[in-house]
Amino acid sequence: MIELTKTGIDGLDEILNGGIVKNSTTLVSGNPGAGKSILCLQFIYNGVEQFDEKGIYLTFEEDEEDLREAAESIGFDKWGEYVDNGDIKVYDKKVLLRENDFSSSLELLLDDFEDNDYDRVVLDSLAMFELFFENEQEKRTYLLKFTDILSQNDLTTLMTNEQGAVFPETEIGLENYLTDGNIYLIQTPTESGVNRYVWVAKMRKQDIETDIFPMEISHGGIRVHQNASAFSMMSEDDNPL
Numbered sequence: 001m002i003e004l005t006k007t008g009i010d011g012l013d014e015i016l017n018g019g020i021v022k023n024s025t026t027l028v029s030g031n032p033g034a035g036k037s038i039l040c041l042q043f044i045y046n047g048v049e050q051f052d053e054k055g056i057y058l059t060f061e062e063d064e065e066d067l068r069e070a071a072e073s074i075g076f077d078k079w080g081e082y083v084d085n086g087d088i089k090v091y092d093k094k095v096l097l098r099e100n101d102f103s104s105s106l107e108l109l110l111d112d113f114e115d116n117d118y119d120r121v122v123l124d125s126l127a128m129f130e131l132f133f134e135n136e137q138e139k140r141t142y143l144l145k146f147t148d149i150l151s152q153n154d155l156t157t158l159m160t161n162e163q164g165a166v167f168p169e170t171e172i173g174l175e176n177y178l179t180d181g182n183i184y185l186i187q188t189p190t191e192s193g194v195n196r197y198v199w200v201a202k203m204r205k206q207d208i209e210t211d212i213f214p215m216e217i218s219h220g221g222i223r224v225h226q227n228a229s230a231f232s233m234m235s236e237d238d239n240p241l
C-alpha cells in the first residue's frame, strides 16, 4: 500500500488521487507569478496545521522575515508562530549562502534531518544548483545525491523550477527524470486579469488525473477546481484577480 502525503490544498489532493507519494520528490514548475511559492508555503503550512507534520523550507530567493510576511499576507496566519516554535524550519538565503559550498550546506541539513523528525521539505528553487555548480556533471551528481538523502530521511519534497514560457516547455530537462512527480502551474492573461491552471503531468506509482484543471489564488492560498467548467462559471466579481 502506497503511503501518501496530503497537500491539504482544496482540489489538489483529489486530482492527485489522495496526495503526493510519501518520500518522493516533486517538481513544481511555472513561469514567474504562477503560484509556485504559494503552493509550497501552503504545503508546509498545512502539514503543521492539519496533519501535525513538521516542515523545512529552503529558499535562496528570500530571507526569513520576507517569507513570513508573504505567508501571513496570503492568510497563513500562524506561519510565524510555527517558525518560532520549530514546527517549520526556514533556511533562508542568508543561512544557505553563508556556507560557500554546497557540501557544507548539505551537512548542515543532514544534521538537522537527523536531530529532528521532519516530514516535508520545500526547495525554492532548483536554480540554487546553478549557483553552486557551473559544471553540468557536478550539478547532476549533487542533485541526485540530494534527492537520495531526502528519500532516505523519509521526506516528501517539493522543488520549484522557474520556467520562461507560459506553457510547459517540450524539452525535458534532467530534473524531470530525477524527480518522481511533475506539477505544472500555468497562467494565461485575459482582458480582466489572468486564468490559472494546474497540470499534474507525472506522479510515479500513482494513478492521477492528467487533465489540466483550473485553479485560483486568493486569501487562504490555492484552490483547484476539479470541474473544468467551474472556472468559466465564476463571475467577474468572484474572480480574485
Ligand SMILES: Nc1ncnc2c1ncn2[C@@H]1O[C@H](COP(=O)(O)OP(=O)(O)OP(=O)(O)O)[C@@H](O)[C@H]1O
Pocket: 030, 031, 032, 033, 034, 035, 036, 037, 038, 039, 073, 074, 162, 217, 218, 219, 220, 240, 241
Ligand atoms: N491574496 C491574494 N489574492 C490573489 N492573488 C494573490 C494573492 N497573493 C498573491 N497572489 C498572486 O499570486 C501570485 C504570486 O505567486 P507566487 O509568488 O507563488 O509565484 P511564483 O510562481 O513563486 O513566482 P516567482 O517565481 O516570481 O516567485 C501573483 O501572481 C499574485 O498575483
